[in-house]
Amino acid sequence: MTSSPRTPERAGADAGGGPARQQRSTAQNCAITALLVLLVEITGLAYTMVTPALSSIAAAFGAPDISWVVTAVTLVGAISFAVCGKLGDVFGKKRVALACTAVFAVGTALCAIAPVLPLLITGRALQGLGLAVLSLTYGLVRDVLPTRLVPIALGFIGTGMGASTIIGPFISGLLLEQFSFRGIFWFQLGYALVVGLLVWRFVPGTGVRLRVGVDWVGAALLGLGALAFLRGVGTAGSAGWLALVEIIAGVLLIAGWIGYERRAAEPLVRIDLLASRRVGLPLLANACVQFALVGNSMLVPMLVMSPAAAGFGFGATALGVAGFLAASGVSAMVAGPVSGLVSRRCGPRVGMAFGASALTAGAVLMALVHDAPEAVLLAQLVFGVGIGAASAALPNIIVQAVPAEVQGVSGGMLNLVGSCGSSIGSQVLVVLLLLPGTTQTGVGYAETGFVLAFLAIAGCGATALVSALATGPLRHRRTA
Numbered sequence: 001m002t003s004s005p006r007t008p009e010r011a012g013a014d015a016g017g018g019p020a021r022q023q024r025s026t027a028q029n030c031a032i033t034a035l036l037v038l039l040v041e042i043t044g045l046a047y048t049m050v051t052p053a054l055s056s057i058a059a060a061f062g063a064p065d066i067s068w069v070v071t072a073v074t075l076v077g078a079i080s081f082a083v084c085g086k087l088g089d090v091f092g093k094k095r096v097a098l099a100c101t102a103v104f105a106v107g108t109a110l111c112a113i114a115p116v117l118p119l120l121i122t123g124r125a126l127q128g129l130g131l132a133v134l135s136l137t138y139g140l141v142r143d144v145l146p147t148r149l150v151p152i153a154l155g156f157i158g159t160g161m162g163a164s165t166i167i168g169p170f171i172s173g174l175l176l177e178q179f180s181f182r183g184i185f186w187f188q189l190g191y192a193l194v195v196g197l198l199v200w201r202f203v204p205g206t207g208v209r210l211r212v213g214v215d216w217v218g219a220a221l222l223g224l225g226a227l228a229f230l231r232g233v234g235t236a237g238s239a240g241w242l243a244l245v246e247i248i249a250g251v252l253l254i255a256g257w258i259g260y261e262r263r264a265a266e267p268l269v270r271i272d273l274l275a276s277r278r279v280g281l282p283l284l285a286n287a288c289v290q291f292a293l294v295g296n297s298m299l300v301p302m303l304v305m306s307p308a309a310a311g312f313g314f315g316a317t318a319l320g321v322a323g324f325l326a327a328s329g330v331s332a333m334v335a336g337p338v339s340g341l342v343s344r345r346c347g348p349r350v351g352m353a354f355g356a357s358a359l360t361a362g363a364v365l366m367a368l369v370h371d372a373p374e375a376v377l378l379a380q381l382v383f384g385v386g387i388g389a390a391s392a393a394l395p396n397i398i399v400q401a402v403p404a405e406v407q408g409v410s411g412g413m414l415n416l417v418g419s420c421g422s423s424i425g426s427q428v429l430v431v432l433l434l435l436p437g438t439t440q441t442g443v444g445y446a447e448t449g450f451v452l453a454f455l456a457i458a459g460c461g462a463t464a465l466v467s468a469l470a471t472g473p474l475r476h477r478r479t480a
Helices: 019-023 026-048 051-061 068-091 093-113 117-144 147-178 182-202 216-234 241-263 277-305 318-346 348-368 373-401 404-434 447-470
Strands: 008-010 208-210
Touching (some): 026 068, 026 093, 026 147, 026 277, 051 117, 051 277, 051 318, 068 216, 068 404, 093 117, 147 182, 147 318, 216 241, 277 318, 277 348, 277 373, 277 447, 348 447, 373 447
């Protein structure tokens, strides 16, 4: 079956592209860039503001298994990256990005008022659609800004995403101390509405359209398969044979999705690229890195907020949690550019191998040495170096591993597989956390559970390291 044509066309007047973008002043282009950076921040804040509140959410609803508060976002986000990216090509990236922001706002409002946990999880699933603004914004930058400013704008967007790992926990801590966890969602709602309106008013659209199809069948098969599989994994300890049925159903649906994608005219994912060692192994490494990233952001607040009377933990406040998470955020922001320089001179596999090694070491330290705040801070600094270095090296590996004509779809696959890794991580780690049982409060976790969970993260780091080393030689282009 042949692919449908991808002919670019203009929808009406040139809205932001061509001569118009060349005529804007530098101040106008800087303002557009700033608004796009603020828009992308909703994706980072959806994680960094909520993970410090997981213990409060668990206590409020009396539910120790709150993994779906994170999984719902990452699972829907994985599908929205690919589907909304295609919709942006067809209907316009700005229009689709604003639609995703509106759905994010609706989901945030539902989270803020949800009387029961299932409704809050539903709201988080709607927030997952907002993650698509990341890939849509990258496209908008290329479409509406002058070519000379595109690399600078993309760099600011990347820096902004890193900044949310530092700023988000502090805002979350302040809100949790003054209000309940619901204050976090009211803040996110106001942020999304204000930034969305500013983007609608001041950021130009683009008339560029592509005649492409949207793989709805592939998206449905992947989404249902992932949902069934993750539900089965999450209930394996309590649902018995029903969990096994869900896991088997999920595997069969994903197998059917792979078969369908091989024949689809406009596939959601290029299966032939996945089968390539130089692409498949880096994608596996990215899934492991995202597993570790989301897992660490979930576990650290729960660990340090545990009462010292339990024999571990420091009884930290929500604002105190921000200091521990900021340690990994700062070191990640420093390690990212350094890894980029290393990738230019020595090849990205070196940066990836270093990052995976540091990630593994930080997770091992968290598992074995967490009896003092200084030890946890040191472990988080090491872990952040690993996350920053690995995250910066992975896109460069993909760029050098694939031909130029498929780099766009490969980048989309990197996001999709990374989101799947996050979804699996949030489920698996809570299962491990609950294995030894909970404390007398019903929502506190035993120390052994944290040890198992952090060792699982270390295992992911080791897998990412092996994947990086086994990728094989790349088309390295040394830059002086």
